Amino acid sequence: MPADEQPIPSVWAKPRREREQPALSRELIVAEAVRLLDEEGAGALSMRRLGARLNAGATSLYRHVGNKDELFELAVDEVYGELPLLAAEDGGDWRETVARVAHGMRATILRHHWLAAKIGEVGLAYLGPNMLRYSEHMLGVFETAGFALDEADNALSAVTAYVLGISTGEAAWAAMVARSGQSRQEWAERLWPAAERAVRDYPRLRARYAAQRDGDLAASNDDSFDYGLQRLLDGLQARLGS
Amino acid sequence: MPADEQPIPSVWAKPRREREQPALSRELIVAEAVRLLDEEGAGALSMRRLGARLNAGATSLYRHVGNKDELFELAVDEVYGELPLLAAEDGGDWRETVARVAHGMRATILRHHWLAAKIGEVGLAYLGPNMLRYSEHMLGVFETAGFALDEADNALSAVTAYVLGISTGEAAWAAMVARSGQSRQEWAERLWPAAERAVRDYPRLRARYAAQRDGDLAASNDDSFDYGLQRLLDGLQARLGS
DNA sequence: ACGGAAGGCGAAGGTCGTTCGTCAAGACCC
DNA sequence: GGGTCTTGACGAACGACCTTCGCCTTCCGT
Numbered sequence: 001m002p003a004d005e006q007p008i009p010s011v012w013a014k015p016r017r018e019r020e021q022p023a024l025s026r027e028l029i030v031a032e033a034v035r036l037l038d039e040e041g042a043g044a045l046s047m048r049r050l051g052a053r054l055n056a057g058a059t060s061l062y063r064h065v066g067n068k069d070e071l072f073e074l075a076v077d078e079v080y081g082e083l084p085l086l087a088a089e090d091g092g093d094w095r096e097t098v099a100r101v102a103h104g105m106r107a108t109i110l111r112h113h114w115l116a117a118k119i120g121e122v123g124l125a126y127l128g129p130n131m132l133r134y135s136e137h138m139l140g141v142f143e144t145a146g147f148a149l150d151e152a153d154n155a156l157s158a159v160t161a162y163v164l165g166i167s168t169g170e171a172a173w174a175a176m177v178a179r180s181g182q183s184r185q186e187w188a189e190r191l192w193p194a195a196e197r198a199v200r201d202y203p204r205l206r207a208r209y210a211a212q213r214d215g216d217l218a219a220s221n222d223d224s225f226d227y228g229l230q231r232l233l234d235g236l237q238a239r240l241g242s
Numbered sequence: 243m244p245a246d247e248q249p250i251p252s253v254w255a256k257p258r259r260e261r262e263q264p265a266l267s268r269e270l271i272v273a274e275a276v277r278l279l280d281e282e283g284a285g286a287l288s289m290r291r292l293g294a295r296l297n298a299g300a301t302s303l304y305r306h307v308g309n310k311d312e313l314f315e316l317a318v319d320e321v322y323g324e325l326p327l328l329a330a331e332d333g334g335d336w337r338e339t340v341a342r343v344a345h346g347m348r349a350t351i352l353r354h355h356w357l358a359a360k361i362g363e364v365g366l367a368y369l370g371p372n373m374l375r376y377s378e379h380m381l382g383v384f385e386t387a388g389f390a391l392d393e394a395d396n397a398l399s400a401v402t403a404y405v406l407g408i409s410t411g412e413a414a415w416a417a418m419v420a421r422s423g424q425s426r427q428e429w430a431e432r433l434w435p436a437a438e439r440a441v442r443d444y445p446r447l448r449a450r451y452a453a454q455r456d457g458d459l460a461a462s463n464d465d466s467f468d469y470g471l472q473r474l475l476d477g478l479q480a481r482l483g484s
Numbered sequence: 485a486c487g488g489a490a491g492g493c494g495a496a497g498g499t500c501g502t503t504c505g506t507c508a509a510g511a512c513c514c
Numbered sequence: 515g516g517g518t519c520t521t522g523a524c525g526a527a528c529g530a531c532c533t534t535c536g537c538c539t540t541c542c543g544t
Contacts, residue, residue: 023522023523024523042363046499046501047500047501047502048501058500059524059525060523067501067502068500117359117363119410119414120360120361120410120413121417122414123411123414123418124411127437133444135444135447136444136447139446139447149446149449150453153450154465154469157466158404158469158473160407161407161408161410162400162404164407164410165402165404165410166407168361168365168403168407168410169366171362172361172363172365172366175363194369198369202374203378204381204385204394205374205378205381208391211392223396228396228404230477231397231400231478232470232473232477234477235473235474235475235476235480236473239473266492288530288531289533290530298492300493300531301492301493301494301532301534302492304532305491305492306491309532309533310533
Protein backbone atom coordinates (compact mmCIF):
# COMPACT_ATOMS: atom_id res chain seq x y z
CA MET A 1 0.00 0.00 0.00
CA PRO A 2 1.48 3.40 -0.90
CA ALA A 3 2.26 5.60 2.04
CA ASP A 4 0.02 8.43 0.92
CA GLU A 5 -3.02 6.18 1.08
CA GLN A 6 -2.63 5.39 4.76
CA PRO A 7 -5.33 7.05 6.81
CA ILE A 8 -3.66 9.45 9.21
CA PRO A 9 -5.63 9.82 12.40
CA SER A 10 -5.35 13.55 12.74
CA VAL A 11 -7.69 16.48 12.33
CA TRP A 12 -5.34 18.07 9.86
CA ALA A 13 -5.54 15.12 7.55
CA LYS A 14 -9.27 15.44 7.13
CA PRO A 15 -9.94 17.27 3.90
CA ARG A 16 -11.82 20.13 5.61
CA ARG A 17 -14.87 20.20 3.33
CA GLU A 18 -14.16 22.73 0.63
CA ARG A 19 -17.00 25.22 0.77
CA GLU A 20 -15.39 28.27 -0.73
CA GLN A 21 -17.28 27.33 -3.87
CA PRO A 22 -21.06 27.30 -3.41
CA ALA A 23 -20.62 23.54 -3.68
CA LEU A 24 -23.23 22.54 -6.25
CA SER A 25 -26.32 24.09 -7.72
CA ARG A 26 -28.66 23.50 -10.58
CA GLU A 27 -27.17 26.45 -12.46
CA LEU A 28 -23.61 25.21 -12.09
CA ILE A 29 -24.58 21.70 -13.12
CA VAL A 30 -26.44 22.80 -16.21
CA ALA A 31 -23.67 25.16 -17.25
CA GLU A 32 -21.04 22.46 -16.90
CA ALA A 33 -23.27 20.00 -18.76
CA VAL A 34 -23.51 22.37 -21.70
CA ARG A 35 -19.75 22.75 -21.69
CA LEU A 36 -19.24 19.00 -21.62
CA LEU A 37 -21.78 18.49 -24.39
CA ASP A 38 -20.11 21.09 -26.56
CA GLU A 39 -16.72 19.52 -26.08
CA GLU A 40 -17.50 15.84 -26.34
CA GLY A 41 -21.02 15.38 -27.62
CA ALA A 42 -24.20 13.92 -26.22
CA GLY A 43 -22.81 10.40 -26.00
CA ALA A 44 -20.07 11.47 -23.64
CA LEU A 45 -22.35 13.00 -21.03
CA SER A 46 -22.75 10.62 -18.12
CA MET A 47 -23.71 11.55 -14.62
CA ARG A 48 -20.41 10.16 -13.37
CA ARG A 49 -18.30 12.16 -15.77
CA LEU A 50 -20.30 15.31 -15.18
CA GLY A 51 -19.98 14.85 -11.46
CA ALA A 52 -16.24 14.36 -11.74
CA ARG A 53 -15.89 17.64 -13.64
CA LEU A 54 -17.62 19.37 -10.76
CA ASN A 55 -15.49 17.65 -8.11
CA ALA A 56 -18.53 15.78 -6.94
CA GLY A 57 -19.91 12.28 -6.92
CA ALA A 58 -22.34 11.19 -9.57
CA THR A 59 -25.19 10.75 -7.15
CA SER A 60 -24.84 14.22 -5.71
CA LEU A 61 -26.30 15.63 -8.88
CA TYR A 62 -29.65 14.04 -8.17
CA ARG A 63 -30.23 16.48 -5.33
CA HIS A 64 -30.55 19.21 -7.94
CA VAL A 65 -31.68 17.60 -11.15
CA GLY A 66 -33.78 14.53 -10.54
CA ASN A 67 -33.15 12.95 -13.88
CA LYS A 68 -30.82 12.77 -16.81
CA ASP A 69 -33.65 13.57 -19.19
CA GLU A 70 -34.55 16.53 -17.03
CA LEU A 71 -30.95 17.66 -17.21
CA PHE A 72 -31.12 17.57 -20.98
CA GLU A 73 -34.29 19.64 -20.97
CA LEU A 74 -32.57 22.19 -18.79
CA ALA A 75 -29.53 22.22 -21.05
CA VAL A 76 -31.69 22.76 -24.12
CA ASP A 77 -33.47 25.67 -22.51
CA GLU A 78 -30.18 27.09 -21.32
CA VAL A 79 -29.04 27.27 -24.93
CA TYR A 80 -32.39 28.76 -25.93
CA GLY A 81 -31.36 31.61 -23.70
CA GLU A 82 -28.50 32.37 -26.09
CA LEU A 83 -30.84 33.14 -28.97
CA PRO A 84 -30.87 36.81 -29.94
CA LEU A 85 -34.11 38.63 -29.22
CA LEU A 86 -34.01 41.35 -31.84
CA ALA A 87 -36.50 44.12 -31.44
CA ALA A 88 -38.96 44.64 -34.23
CA GLU A 89 -39.13 48.38 -34.82
CA ASP A 90 -42.56 49.45 -35.83
CA GLY A 91 -41.59 50.96 -39.15
CA GLY A 92 -38.61 48.64 -39.53
CA ASP A 93 -38.09 45.81 -41.93
CA TRP A 94 -39.64 42.69 -40.40
CA ARG A 95 -37.95 40.56 -43.07
CA GLU A 96 -34.55 41.72 -42.01
CA THR A 97 -35.36 41.08 -38.36
CA VAL A 98 -36.61 37.55 -39.00
CA ALA A 99 -33.67 36.77 -41.26
CA ARG A 100 -31.20 37.93 -38.63
CA VAL A 101 -32.90 35.87 -35.96
CA ALA A 102 -32.88 32.83 -38.24
CA HIS A 103 -29.17 33.21 -38.91
CA GLY A 104 -28.52 33.60 -35.22
CA MET A 105 -30.48 30.47 -34.47
CA ARG A 106 -28.52 28.48 -37.02
CA ALA A 107 -25.28 29.76 -35.57
CA THR A 108 -26.38 28.67 -32.11
CA ILE A 109 -27.27 25.19 -33.30
CA LEU A 110 -23.91 24.83 -35.01
CA ARG A 111 -22.13 26.05 -31.90
CA HIS A 112 -23.89 23.35 -29.87
CA HIS A 113 -23.98 20.48 -32.30
CA TRP A 114 -25.84 18.18 -29.88
CA LEU A 115 -28.81 20.53 -29.73
CA ALA A 116 -30.62 19.51 -32.90
CA ALA A 117 -30.67 15.83 -32.01
CA LYS A 118 -31.89 16.53 -28.48
CA ILE A 119 -34.68 18.78 -29.72
CA GLY A 120 -35.71 15.84 -31.87
CA GLU A 121 -36.22 13.82 -28.71
CA VAL A 122 -37.58 16.51 -26.44
CA GLY A 123 -39.77 18.30 -28.95
CA LEU A 124 -40.31 21.96 -29.47
CA ALA A 125 -43.22 22.31 -27.07
CA TYR A 126 -41.66 21.66 -23.72
CA LEU A 127 -42.44 24.83 -21.80
CA GLY A 128 -38.91 25.94 -20.93
CA PRO A 129 -38.92 29.58 -19.87
CA ASN A 130 -36.34 30.77 -22.36
CA MET A 131 -38.15 28.96 -25.14
CA LEU A 132 -41.44 30.58 -24.11
CA ARG A 133 -39.91 34.01 -24.00
CA TYR A 134 -38.41 33.50 -27.44
CA SER A 135 -41.72 32.32 -28.92
CA GLU A 136 -43.67 35.18 -27.42
CA HIS A 137 -41.17 37.68 -28.73
CA MET A 138 -41.16 36.27 -32.26
CA LEU A 139 -44.95 36.15 -32.38
CA GLY A 140 -44.83 39.83 -31.62
CA VAL A 141 -42.43 40.43 -34.50
CA PHE A 142 -44.78 38.75 -36.94
CA GLU A 143 -47.80 40.53 -35.51
CA THR A 144 -46.34 43.98 -35.92
CA ALA A 145 -45.39 42.95 -39.43
CA GLY A 146 -49.09 42.63 -40.14
CA PHE A 147 -49.95 38.98 -39.56
CA ALA A 148 -52.98 38.06 -37.52
CA LEU A 149 -52.05 36.06 -34.45
CA ASP A 150 -53.01 32.65 -35.78
CA GLU A 151 -51.17 33.24 -39.02
CA ALA A 152 -48.20 34.64 -37.13
CA ASP A 153 -48.10 31.36 -35.25
CA ASN A 154 -47.99 29.40 -38.49
CA ALA A 155 -45.34 31.69 -39.94
CA LEU A 156 -43.13 31.37 -36.86
CA SER A 157 -43.50 27.60 -36.91
CA ALA A 158 -42.51 27.52 -40.55
CA VAL A 159 -39.38 29.60 -40.12
CA THR A 160 -38.33 27.76 -36.99
CA ALA A 161 -38.92 24.39 -38.61
CA TYR A 162 -36.88 25.35 -41.64
CA VAL A 163 -33.94 26.58 -39.60
CA LEU A 164 -34.03 23.57 -37.32
CA GLY A 165 -34.30 21.13 -40.20
CA ILE A 166 -31.48 22.52 -42.28
CA SER A 167 -29.20 22.98 -39.31
CA THR A 168 -29.79 19.40 -38.20
CA GLY A 169 -27.86 17.95 -41.09
CA GLU A 170 -24.98 20.36 -40.72
CA ALA A 171 -24.81 19.82 -36.98
CA ALA A 172 -24.77 16.04 -37.35
CA TRP A 173 -21.87 16.35 -39.74
CA ALA A 174 -20.01 18.69 -37.41
CA ALA A 175 -20.62 16.33 -34.50
CA MET A 176 -19.20 13.38 -36.41
CA VAL A 177 -16.13 15.35 -37.38
CA ALA A 178 -15.68 16.55 -33.81
CA ARG A 179 -15.97 13.01 -32.41
CA SER A 180 -13.46 11.64 -34.92
CA GLY A 181 -10.81 14.06 -33.73
CA GLN A 182 -9.73 14.75 -37.28
CA SER A 183 -9.95 18.02 -39.13
CA ARG A 184 -12.87 18.75 -41.41
CA GLN A 185 -10.57 18.45 -44.40
CA GLU A 186 -9.16 15.07 -43.39
CA TRP A 187 -12.60 13.73 -42.74
CA ALA A 188 -13.91 14.83 -46.12
CA GLU A 189 -10.92 13.26 -47.85
CA ARG A 190 -11.43 10.00 -46.02
CA LEU A 191 -15.11 9.88 -46.85
CA TRP A 192 -14.65 10.81 -50.49
CA PRO A 193 -13.99 7.41 -52.08
CA ALA A 194 -17.05 5.83 -50.49
CA ALA A 195 -19.20 8.77 -51.52
CA GLU A 196 -17.93 8.66 -55.08
CA ARG A 197 -18.70 4.96 -55.32
CA ALA A 198 -22.15 5.41 -53.80
CA VAL A 199 -23.31 8.08 -56.24
CA ARG A 200 -21.84 6.41 -59.32
CA ASP A 201 -25.25 5.48 -60.74
CA TYR A 202 -26.92 8.81 -59.96
CA PRO A 203 -25.87 11.45 -62.49
CA ARG A 204 -27.40 14.44 -60.74
CA LEU A 205 -25.96 13.55 -57.35
CA ARG A 206 -22.60 12.85 -58.96
CA ALA A 207 -22.59 16.27 -60.55
CA ARG A 208 -23.51 17.94 -57.26
CA TYR A 209 -20.80 16.11 -55.35
CA ALA A 210 -18.21 16.93 -57.99
CA ALA A 211 -19.16 20.59 -57.87
CA GLN A 212 -18.72 20.69 -54.10
CA ARG A 213 -15.47 18.73 -54.27
CA ASP A 214 -13.18 21.73 -54.36
CA GLY A 215 -15.52 24.57 -53.43
CA ASP A 216 -15.64 26.10 -49.98
CA LEU A 217 -18.02 23.83 -48.11
CA ALA A 218 -18.83 26.30 -45.35
CA ALA A 219 -19.65 29.06 -47.79
CA SER A 220 -21.78 26.69 -49.81
CA ASN A 221 -23.75 25.75 -46.71
CA ASP A 222 -24.26 29.41 -45.87
CA ASP A 223 -25.58 30.11 -49.35
CA SER A 224 -27.88 27.13 -49.33
CA PHE A 225 -29.31 28.14 -45.98
CA ASP A 226 -29.95 31.68 -47.09
CA TYR A 227 -31.52 30.56 -50.35
CA GLY A 228 -34.26 28.54 -48.66
CA LEU A 229 -34.77 31.18 -46.01
CA GLN A 230 -35.28 33.90 -48.60
CA ARG A 231 -37.76 31.76 -50.54
CA LEU A 232 -39.76 31.15 -47.40
CA LEU A 233 -39.72 34.84 -46.55
CA ASP A 234 -40.77 35.64 -50.13
CA GLY A 235 -43.77 33.42 -49.71
CA LEU A 236 -44.67 34.97 -46.37
CA GLN A 237 -44.27 38.50 -47.68
CA ALA A 238 -46.62 37.75 -50.56
CA ARG A 239 -49.34 37.04 -48.01
CA LEU A 240 -48.99 40.57 -46.64
CA GLY A 241 -49.44 42.23 -49.99
CA SER A 242 -53.07 41.26 -50.39
CA MET B 243 -37.13 -26.82 -9.55
CA PRO B 244 -40.04 -27.32 -11.92
CA ALA B 245 -40.01 -30.59 -13.78
CA ASP B 246 -39.92 -29.00 -17.21
CA GLU B 247 -36.61 -27.34 -16.44
CA GLN B 248 -34.78 -30.56 -15.73
CA PRO B 249 -32.26 -31.36 -18.45
CA ILE B 250 -33.24 -34.66 -20.01
CA PRO B 251 -30.23 -36.52 -21.39
CA SER B 252 -31.76 -37.68 -24.59
CA VAL B 253 -31.37 -36.76 -28.24
CA TRP B 254 -35.07 -36.06 -28.49
CA ALA B 255 -34.89 -33.43 -25.83
CA LYS B 256 -32.52 -31.36 -27.89
CA PRO B 257 -34.54 -28.69 -29.61
CA ARG B 258 -33.48 -29.82 -33.10
CA ARG B 259 -32.40 -26.45 -34.39
CA GLU B 260 -35.38 -24.80 -36.05
CA ARG B 261 -34.26 -23.88 -39.50
CA GLU B 262 -37.53 -23.67 -41.32
CA GLN B 263 -37.03 -19.94 -40.99
CA PRO B 264 -33.91 -18.66 -42.71
CA ALA B 265 -32.52 -18.25 -39.18
CA LEU B 266 -31.17 -14.68 -39.18
CA SER B 267 -30.23 -12.15 -41.79
CA ARG B 268 -29.55 -8.48 -42.00
CA GLU B 269 -32.91 -7.90 -43.68
CA LEU B 270 -34.85 -9.73 -40.98
CA ILE B 271 -32.99 -7.95 -38.24
CA VAL B 272 -33.56 -4.50 -39.67
CA ALA B 273 -37.23 -5.19 -40.35
CA GLU B 274 -37.78 -6.39 -36.80
CA ALA B 275 -35.83 -3.42 -35.46
CA VAL B 276 -38.13 -1.03 -37.28
CA ARG B 277 -41.14 -2.85 -35.89
CA LEU B 278 -39.75 -2.69 -32.36
CA LEU B 279 -38.90 0.98 -32.73
CA ASP B 280 -42.38 1.77 -33.99
CA GLU B 281 -44.00 -0.05 -31.10
CA GLU B 282 -41.84 1.01 -28.19
CA GLY B 283 -39.57 3.85 -29.25
CA ALA B 284 -35.85 4.31 -29.61
CA GLY B 285 -35.14 3.89 -25.91
CA ALA B 286 -36.60 0.40 -25.89
CA LEU B 287 -34.35 -1.00 -28.62
CA SER B 288 -31.61 -3.04 -27.05
CA MET B 289 -29.68 -5.79 -28.73
CA ARG B 290 -30.96 -8.24 -26.15
CA ARG B 291 -34.60 -7.39 -26.65
CA LEU B 292 -34.25 -7.35 -30.40
CA GLY B 293 -32.51 -10.70 -30.30
CA ALA B 294 -35.24 -12.14 -28.11
CA ARG B 295 -37.91 -11.07 -30.57
CA LEU B 296 -36.04 -12.98 -33.26
CA ASN B 297 -35.60 -16.07 -31.07
CA ALA B 298 -31.87 -15.44 -31.00
CA GLY B 299 -29.24 -14.34 -28.54
CA ALA B 300 -28.17 -10.76 -28.40
CA THR B 301 -24.67 -11.43 -29.63
CA SER B 302 -25.83 -13.33 -32.68
CA LEU B 303 -26.91 -10.06 -34.23
CA TYR B 304 -23.33 -8.91 -34.45
CA ARG B 305 -22.68 -11.44 -37.20
CA HIS B 306 -24.90 -9.37 -39.43
CA VAL B 307 -24.84 -5.83 -38.19
CA GLY B 308 -21.56 -4.97 -36.57
CA ASN B 309 -22.88 -2.18 -34.43
CA LYS B 310 -25.91 -0.68 -32.82
CA ASP B 311 -25.26 2.62 -34.55
CA GLU B 312 -24.95 0.80 -37.83
CA LEU B 313 -28.27 -0.87 -37.13
CA PHE B 314 -29.86 2.53 -36.66
CA GLU B 315 -28.43 3.73 -39.96
CA LEU B 316 -29.90 0.69 -41.66
CA ALA B 317 -33.26 1.24 -40.00
CA VAL B 318 -33.31 4.86 -41.10
CA ASP B 319 -32.58 3.93 -44.68
CA GLU B 320 -35.16 1.16 -44.54
CA VAL B 321 -37.80 3.76 -43.72
CA TYR B 322 -36.45 6.02 -46.46
CA GLY B 323 -37.49 3.22 -48.75
CA GLU B 324 -41.11 3.87 -47.80
CA LEU B 325 -41.08 7.38 -49.20
CA PRO B 326 -43.23 7.77 -52.29
CA LEU B 327 -41.33 8.40 -55.50
CA LEU B 328 -43.90 10.30 -57.50
CA ALA B 329 -43.16 10.75 -61.15
CA ALA B 330 -42.90 14.30 -62.41
CA GLU B 331 -44.80 14.43 -65.68
CA ASP B 332 -43.19 16.78 -68.10
CA GLY B 333 -46.20 19.02 -68.56
CA GLY B 334 -47.52 18.23 -65.07
CA ASP B 335 -47.71 20.44 -62.06
CA TRP B 336 -44.39 20.26 -60.24
CA ARG B 337 -45.89 22.06 -57.27
CA GLU B 338 -48.49 19.40 -56.83
CA THR B 339 -45.85 16.68 -57.07
CA VAL B 340 -43.57 18.27 -54.50
CA ALA B 341 -46.47 18.97 -52.15
CA ARG B 342 -47.62 15.37 -52.34
CA VAL B 343 -44.12 14.10 -51.66
CA ALA B 344 -43.80 16.46 -48.72
CA HIS B 345 -47.06 15.28 -47.22
CA GLY B 346 -45.98 11.69 -47.71
CA MET B 347 -42.70 12.36 -45.98
CA ARG B 348 -44.44 13.91 -43.01
CA ALA B 349 -46.80 10.96 -42.79
CA THR B 350 -43.82 8.60 -42.80
CA ILE B 351 -42.08 10.51 -40.02
CA LEU B 352 -45.24 10.48 -37.92
CA ARG B 353 -45.70 6.76 -38.55
CA HIS B 354 -42.14 6.15 -37.26
CA HIS B 355 -41.89 8.69 -34.48
CA TRP B 356 -38.29 7.73 -33.66
CA LEU B 357 -37.08 8.71 -37.12
CA ALA B 358 -36.74 12.45 -36.69
CA ALA B 359 -34.56 12.16 -33.60
CA LYS B 360 -32.32 9.57 -35.22
CA ILE B 361 -31.86 11.68 -38.33
CA GLY B 362 -30.72 14.39 -35.99
CA GLU B 363 -27.90 12.12 -34.84
CA VAL B 364 -27.09 10.44 -38.11
CA GLY B 365 -27.47 13.42 -40.39
CA LEU B 366 -29.00 13.70 -43.79
CA ALA B 367 -25.85 12.93 -45.75
CA TYR B 368 -25.14 9.36 -44.86
CA LEU B 369 -25.12 7.61 -48.22
CA GLY B 370 -27.89 5.09 -47.65
CA PRO B 371 -29.08 3.65 -50.97
CA ASN B 372 -32.75 4.49 -50.49
CA MET B 373 -31.86 7.98 -49.44
CA LEU B 374 -29.67 8.43 -52.50
CA ARG B 375 -32.39 7.18 -54.81
CA TYR B 376 -34.87 9.54 -53.24
CA SER B 377 -32.55 12.53 -53.58
CA GLU B 378 -31.72 11.77 -57.19
CA HIS B 379 -35.37 11.42 -58.01
CA MET B 380 -36.39 14.67 -56.36
CA LEU B 381 -33.55 16.57 -58.01
CA GLY B 382 -35.04 15.37 -61.27
CA VAL B 383 -38.45 16.69 -60.31
CA PHE B 384 -37.06 20.14 -59.63
CA GLU B 385 -34.97 20.08 -62.79
CA THR B 386 -37.88 19.30 -65.08
CA ALA B 387 -39.75 22.05 -63.29
CA GLY B 388 -37.16 24.45 -64.66
CA PHE B 389 -34.55 24.83 -61.93
CA ALA B 390 -30.87 24.59 -62.81
CA LEU B 391 -29.20 21.72 -61.01
CA ASP B 392 -27.51 23.75 -58.31
CA GLU B 393 -30.68 25.67 -57.56
CA ALA B 394 -32.66 22.43 -57.64
CA ASP B 395 -30.31 21.18 -54.93
CA ASN B 396 -31.01 24.21 -52.77
CA ALA B 397 -34.74 23.93 -53.36
CA LEU B 398 -34.79 20.26 -52.42
CA SER B 399 -32.77 20.95 -49.29
CA ALA B 400 -35.19 23.68 -48.30
CA VAL B 401 -38.30 21.57 -48.71
CA THR B 402 -36.73 18.58 -46.98
CA ALA B 403 -35.50 20.70 -44.12
CA TYR B 404 -38.90 22.27 -43.63
CA VAL B 405 -40.71 18.95 -43.58
CA LEU B 406 -38.17 17.41 -41.26
CA GLY B 407 -38.17 20.36 -38.91
CA ILE B 408 -41.90 20.67 -38.55
CA SER B 409 -42.42 16.93 -38.23
CA THR B 410 -39.80 16.70 -35.52
CA GLY B 411 -41.92 18.50 -32.99
CA GLU B 412 -45.03 16.53 -33.81
CA ALA B 413 -43.15 13.25 -33.70
CA ALA B 414 -41.58 14.02 -30.34
CA TRP B 415 -45.01 14.72 -28.96
CA ALA B 416 -46.42 11.52 -30.43
CA ALA B 417 -43.51 9.56 -29.01
CA MET B 418 -44.06 10.94 -25.52
CA VAL B 419 -47.74 10.11 -25.68
CA ALA B 420 -46.99 6.61 -26.96
CA ARG B 421 -44.47 5.99 -24.17
CA SER B 422 -46.87 7.18 -21.52
CA GLY B 423 -49.43 4.58 -22.52
CA GLN B 424 -52.22 7.11 -22.17
CA SER B 425 -54.45 8.42 -24.89
CA ARG B 426 -53.67 11.68 -26.61
CA GLN B 427 -56.65 13.26 -24.91
CA GLU B 428 -55.64 12.15 -21.42
CA TRP B 429 -52.11 13.35 -21.94
CA ALA B 430 -53.24 16.77 -23.10
CA GLU B 431 -55.55 17.11 -20.11
CA ARG B 432 -52.79 16.15 -17.73
CA LEU B 433 -50.36 18.63 -19.25
CA TRP B 434 -52.84 21.47 -19.41
CA PRO B 435 -52.52 22.98 -15.93
CA ALA B 436 -48.74 23.23 -16.18
CA ALA B 437 -48.97 24.76 -19.63
CA GLU B 438 -51.54 27.30 -18.50
CA ARG B 439 -49.36 28.32 -15.59
CA ALA B 440 -46.27 28.56 -17.79
CA VAL B 441 -47.80 30.90 -20.35
CA ARG B 442 -49.56 33.12 -17.83
CA ASP B 443 -47.24 36.06 -18.44
CA TYR B 444 -47.19 35.76 -22.22
CA PRO B 445 -50.40 37.12 -23.73
CA ARG B 446 -49.83 35.92 -27.28
CA LEU B 447 -48.90 32.40 -26.23
CA ARG B 448 -51.85 32.34 -23.84
CA ALA B 449 -54.20 33.28 -26.64
CA ARG B 450 -52.77 30.62 -28.91
CA TYR B 451 -53.03 27.91 -26.28
CA ALA B 452 -56.58 28.90 -25.46
CA ALA B 453 -57.53 28.78 -29.13
CA GLN B 454 -56.13 25.27 -29.48
CA ARG B 455 -57.72 24.16 -26.24
CA ASP B 456 -60.87 22.78 -27.76
CA GLY B 457 -60.03 22.68 -31.46
CA ASP B 458 -59.05 19.51 -33.27
CA LEU B 459 -55.32 19.26 -32.64
CA ALA B 460 -54.58 16.93 -35.53
CA ALA B 461 -56.43 19.09 -38.02
CA SER B 462 -54.67 22.16 -36.69
CA ASN B 463 -51.29 20.49 -37.18
CA ASP B 464 -52.22 19.54 -40.73
CA ASP B 465 -53.21 23.10 -41.54
CA SER B 466 -50.08 24.54 -40.00
CA PHE B 467 -47.91 22.15 -41.96
CA ASP B 468 -49.61 22.97 -45.23
CA TYR B 469 -49.44 26.70 -44.58
CA GLY B 470 -45.65 26.77 -44.32
CA LEU B 471 -45.26 24.36 -47.19
CA GLN B 472 -47.39 26.51 -49.48
CA ARG B 473 -45.45 29.65 -48.54
CA LEU B 474 -42.18 27.92 -49.33
CA LEU B 475 -43.54 26.67 -52.65
CA ASP B 476 -44.82 30.18 -53.40
CA GLY B 477 -41.33 31.51 -52.92
CA LEU B 478 -39.82 28.82 -55.11
CA GLN B 479 -42.40 29.32 -57.85
CA ALA B 480 -41.65 33.02 -57.95
CA ARG B 481 -38.08 32.15 -58.92
CA LEU B 482 -39.34 30.35 -62.02
CA GLY B 483 -41.39 33.28 -63.27
CA SER B 484 -38.39 35.41 -64.17
C1' DA C 485 -15.55 -38.02 -46.50
C1' DC C 486 -13.64 -34.19 -44.72
C1' DG C 487 -11.82 -29.59 -43.86
C1' DG C 488 -12.97 -25.06 -43.39
C1' DA C 489 -16.14 -21.34 -43.23
C1' DA C 490 -20.22 -19.31 -41.28
C1' DG C 491 -23.53 -18.67 -37.86
C1' DG C 492 -25.02 -18.83 -33.12
C1' DC C 493 -24.31 -18.23 -28.23
C1' DG C 494 -22.67 -18.09 -23.09
C1' DA C 495 -19.50 -15.72 -20.20
C1' DA C 496 -17.54 -11.74 -19.02
C1' DG C 497 -15.66 -6.87 -18.86
C1' DG C 498 -16.77 -2.30 -18.53
C1' DT C 499 -20.08 1.57 -18.41
C1' DC C 500 -24.28 3.45 -17.45
C1' DG C 501 -28.66 5.50 -14.70
C1' DT C 502 -30.66 5.40 -10.52
C1' DT C 503 -32.02 4.11 -5.52
C1' DC C 504 -30.98 3.63 -0.77
C1' DG C 505 -28.97 4.29 3.60
C1' DT C 506 -25.65 6.92 5.92
C1' DC C 507 -23.19 10.82 7.44
C1' DA C 508 -21.60 15.58 8.17
C1' DA C 509 -22.96 20.27 8.72
C1' DG C 510 -25.66 23.91 9.35
C1' DA C 511 -30.49 26.10 10.82
C1' DC C 512 -33.87 26.68 14.02
C1' DC C 513 -36.42 26.54 18.17
C1' DC C 514 -37.00 26.10 23.10
C1' DG D 515 -26.64 25.55 25.29
C1' DG D 516 -28.87 21.41 23.75
C1' DG D 517 -31.79 18.93 20.95
C1' DT D 518 -34.06 18.29 16.54
C1' DC D 519 -34.83 18.93 11.63
C1' DT D 520 -33.35 19.93 7.05
C1' DT D 521 -30.06 20.04 3.45
C1' DG D 522 -26.45 18.28 0.72
C1' DA D 523 -23.12 14.90 -0.43
C1' DC D 524 -21.57 10.30 -1.26
C1' DG D 525 -20.39 5.03 -1.37
C1' DA D 526 -22.41 0.75 -2.29
C1' DA D 527 -25.17 -1.73 -5.02
C1' DC D 528 -28.74 -3.26 -8.50
C1' DG D 529 -30.01 -4.02 -12.93
C1' DA D 530 -29.53 -3.06 -17.76
C1' DC D 531 -26.73 -2.05 -21.41
C1' DC D 532 -23.00 -2.74 -25.61
C1' DT D 533 -19.52 -5.35 -27.10
C1' DT D 534 -15.53 -8.86 -27.36
C1' DC D 535 -13.92 -13.41 -26.98
C1' DG D 536 -13.71 -18.17 -27.51
C1' DC D 537 -16.24 -22.24 -28.25
C1' DC D 538 -19.50 -25.13 -30.49
C1' DT D 539 -22.58 -26.70 -34.06
C1' DT D 540 -24.02 -26.86 -38.81
C1' DC D 541 -23.41 -26.83 -43.50
C1' DC D 542 -21.20 -26.66 -48.05
C1' DG D 543 -17.89 -27.41 -51.59
C1' DT D 544 -14.75 -30.40 -53.27
